[in-house]
Amino acid sequence: MQEIDNQDVINNFIVTSGYDEQFSFDPQQDTKLFHIASNDFIVKTGAPLTYLFYLVKGKAKLYDVLANGKVSLIDFFTPPCFIGEMELIEQRPETAFSMQAITDCWCLALPIRQLQERLLDDPVFLRQICLYFVHKNYRTVKTAGNNAAFPVAQRLASFILLTAHDGLYSEKHVQVAEYLGISYRHLLYVLAQFVKNGYLVKQQHHYKIANLDALTRLAHDVNESTN
Amino acid sequence: MQEIDNQDVINNFIVTSGYDEQFSFDPQQDTKLFHIASNDFIVKTGAPLTYLFYLVKGKAKLYDVLANGKVSLIDFFTPPCFIGEMELIEQRPETAFSMQAITDCWCLALPIRQLQERLLDDPVFLRQICLYFVHKNYRTVKTAGNNAAFPVAQRLASFILLTAHDGLYSEKHVQVAEYLGISYRHLLYVLAQFVKNGYLVKQQHHYKIANLDALTRLAHDVNESTN
DNA sequence: TTATAAGTATGAGAAATCTCATAGTTGAGG
């Protein structure tokens, strides 16, 4: 995680992402910009939360670390979205979940310590956060519906497209199986089918997307109804 | 839905439910109390939303009415909880979902029209609603996890206990199947197993719970991790 | 270096779940 000190870049992100509309005050003064390299963590479970992040570019994934130490994939995020807003609202000092960058990510960041009181008293911000929660909730309900409604192959196709990076898919099978709610064994079956059908090609440590169209077609319905 | 005009009863609910802590002003003046008979609707999709409800007693269930006219069971609610808060935040005039009383319900109710602006500008209220959303979100994530993680029998047991009324279970199979994400056919299989195992006894138009302990034990894990 | 754990891989049989076909029952509306 590396701070970017170019004010032009920052301002550009602030304006194009709608960031400044999230507050009743002008946040520009206090806002920093961070670049998070692919696979690095934006926030990590248990670590103190020092910034309220606002993802403006990139893709990220949210993990839950369970009591037994296992990690479980919860959801994916694309811009614009807040990170750390749940902890801010609950005034919980530590991060509840881990958010990891799938691709390179850029996040605007507002220092929480100085601004917490102000934010929690700012009707504009609170209203925006509420709206954000409402939309997130609709989305969760829809997604939950989809998980029940669509067969694994379609959901996996959708998942591969979501997490692939430069045409390469390289998630940990254990976690994916957990995320999709299927057994490890079955995930491998379905992946093997994709290979047999020519959708994927297995390489050393990852799969290469060989038939983007087919995967996109398979995922189509799932994505449709998630919108 | 019937208004209850007994100020003592109202005040009692207001205090014991924590209702008055949800606002920066004293809501007592504007608050009404409604009794909703079992099976009646608290709010109905598409109808204008005139009150922000706060469920203080009873059990209710949330439906989504799909484009094709089918209804789909989304979730269940127990006190204390808001009803209509999503529409209020989005300033959407119509109810998005339908909420139906499972048992007799009592709801405190705040007229939206006069108070909308005030509510959307009230940091205390907004903060409380945010907290509510955060908790709801945690719960949804957990539930979604459970749906993937637990076998149908356990989830069905949990469901039966949740929706049963005076020891009688009488939900529509079609809707339940949809809610649990299984086929109608399979639901009947599992119900038949419950009958065979002596957990349930089939009667005319419903099932009677015959072995509460067994069902509770089956549902135990599911409920545990939903908390 | 050697354990040890985590990740990957595959087979085989069992269990869960689905689809389809078929029918009886019930309630609302004409």
Place this chain on the structure above:
DNA sequence: CCTCAACTATGAGATTTCTCATACTTATAA
């Protein structure tokens, strides 16, 4: 009274998905 739609019910075979057993590989820690 009749008809239609919705709900309930059950069987049979197909498909999906799971469990378990078994290995091989790789990274990490002692």
